[in-house]
Amino acid sequence: MHILVIGAAGMVGRKLVAALAANSQINGSPIEQLTLVDIVEPAAPQGFAGKTTLTAVDLSSAGAAANLIAARPDLIFHLAAIVSGEAEADFEKGYRVNLDGTRLLFEAIRLEAKHAPYCPKLVFTSSIAVFGAPLPETIGDTHHHTPLTSYGTQKAIGELLLADYSRRGFLDGIGIRLPTIVVRPGKPNKAASGFFSNILREPLSGLEAVLPVEKSVRHWFASPRAAVRFLIHAAGLETASLGSRRSLSMPGLSATVDEEIEALRRLAGEKAVALIRFESDEAIAKMVAGWPQNFDASRAIALGFRAETSFDEIIRAHVEDELEGVIRS
C-alpha cells in the first residue's frame, strides 16, 4: 500500500507517520511506500523499511496536487491546514490553503481517473470549529454548521466537497472532526486553546503555566494518541456504512478545567497544581465561551471510534509518550 500524508510535519501528522512507520502496516495491509508532504520538508520516520519520499510543497501552488496524485497513492491523509488564528489574521492565505488546497487535491484525484480508473480512500481532518454559538449543551450529529471563523468555514466547505466528490465516485472520503487535542507537546503557543494543554504540560515538567479562564469552563478533548487512532480507524472503515454523510464528530471527553486540574493533582500532586497561575484574559474567555462543550458522538462510537474517558488517561498518555514515563514536578 502507498500512503500519502499531506500535512506530515504537523503535530498530529508526525505522530501518525511514526505509528504507520513503526507498524509497517495499516489495518492489516502492509505499507510499501510513504509519501510525506508539508510546507516544510517532513522528517523521515524511524524504522520504516519501505520507500519514503519527503516533499516540501504548498498544496495550493500550481500543479502541486497533480504531481502528488500522479503516483496514485492508495490512501491519502489530508491533514494540512492553516490554523484558526492565522486563517483569521490572513483571510487570503486561509482561503488559498484551506479551501483551494483541498479543492485542488480533490480535483487532481478526479482528473487522474480520466487516464485509468482511480478512486483512493481519503481521510480528511475536519474540526469542531464547523460549529458555532448559539449551541446546544450537547451537539448531535445532525446539528447545523455555523462556523464563526474563516477556518471553521473552510473546514465546513471541505466536508461538503468531500461528500459530493465521494457521492460522485471520484474518491472514497471520510471526514473526522477532531476534538481539541490535549496534551499538545512542545512549547506554549499563542493559540487561544493553548492553555488547556499548557496547564498540564508545563507543571508536569516543573514549569509554571497561566490559566486565563475560570475553572468552570467546559470543553471537548482527546489526546494526540486518540487522534492517531481515529485517523487509522477511519482509513480502515467500510464507507458504505457512512451513507451520504461522510463526516463525523469524533468521540471525546467533555470536561471542565477544574476536572483537568483535579486529574493533575491526582497524578502529579499539589506541587504541580501550585504551578498553575490564574491570570484572567477577557479576550480568550470570550472566545472560549462560544466553543462547543459536549458532543453526542454516538454515530462515531457505533462505527468503532474510541477516545479517552478521563483526564487521568489523557495525562498518562502524555507522560508515557512525551516524558518517558517521568513526571518532573
Next chain:
Amino acid sequence: MHILVIGAAGMVGRKLVAALAANSQINGSPIEQLTLVDIVEPAAPQGFAGKTTLTAVDLSSAGAAANLIAARPDLIFHLAAIVSGEAEADFEKGYRVNLDGTRLLFEAIRLEAKHAPYCPKLVFTSSIAVFGAPLPETIGDTHHHTPLTSYGTQKAIGELLLADYSRRGFLDGIGIRLPTIVVRPGKPNKAASGFFSNILREPLSGLEAVLPVEKSVRHWFASPRAAVRFLIHAAGLETASLGSRRSLSMPGLSATVDEEIEALRRLAGEKAVALIRFESDEAIAKMVAGWPQNFDASRAIALGFRAETSFDEIIRAHVEDELEGVIRS
C-alpha cells in the same frame, strides 16, 4: 439606489425586475438605476424611468464580477445558477458557475473596498436542496446540511461563504432558501420537480399533464409571487437581527399532490382534473422520496416573511399573474 440583479433573465429574476421597475422603489427607497445581468441579455423592464443597463456575461469568466462591482451597486440580488439537473449532468460547469461565480462575486466586492469603503447589501438565493435524506418530518432551522446533489452542495457552500464574508464585514449578506416554486409559467420542462407545476398549469389552459408519482407525495411550495416578496423583504431587513446565521429557510406550504389536485378541482372543476394522467416514473418517484416535505420556518416568519397558506391561493396567483384571470379548462 442602484440595484444589480444577477440572473435577471431567469423566471424569478424577470418577475423581480418587473416588480422593481413597476414600483420604482424598494422598501421605501427610490431606485435610480437597474443593472440587469444574465448569461443571455435580459429584457428591458417596462415602465422604469431610471437608468437601465442590460449585460450578457458569464459571472465566472475572468474580470466579469469586478466589472459589475466597479459601478458600486448599493444592493445586489444574486440569483444566477446552473439548475440542479444541469449541475448534476455537467460537474465542471456546475462548480464553475455556482461555486466559482459566487465566490468571484464576493471577492470582487471585498477587493473593491480596498479603494474606498464599500459594503453592499447582497441577497443570495439558496435552496432547500442544501438538505438531504434522511430528513425529519419537519426540518428546523438548525438541521444540518447534507445535500445529495452537486447543486445543493454548491448552494450550501454559497451560504457558508455568505456568512463568513458578512461576518468579516466585506458585504452585508442574507441568504434565502426558496421552496419549490409553483406554478412555474411556461412550457413543461425536464426538471424532476416540474410535474408539481405541470399538473396545475396545463389543465388551467385546457391541456393534458402527466403525474409521475403517487398523490400521497408531500412537498414544500410557494408561488413565484411569494418568491419575489421574499427577495424584496430580504433586501430591506436589518441584518443585525440575523446574528451570524445569515441564511434562512423561507416559509412555504407543506402539501400533498392530492391537496394540489383538490384545489384545482375547487377552482377549475372536474374537467380540469380529468386532464391529469397518472403515468408512474420510478426514477422521479425515487428522487422525490428524498426531498423535504415540511419546514419549521418560524425564524423567517418572525422576521416578517410570508408565504401562501393554501394551494387555492397559489393557483389564484397564477391565474391572475399569467392567465389574465381566465381559466380555460
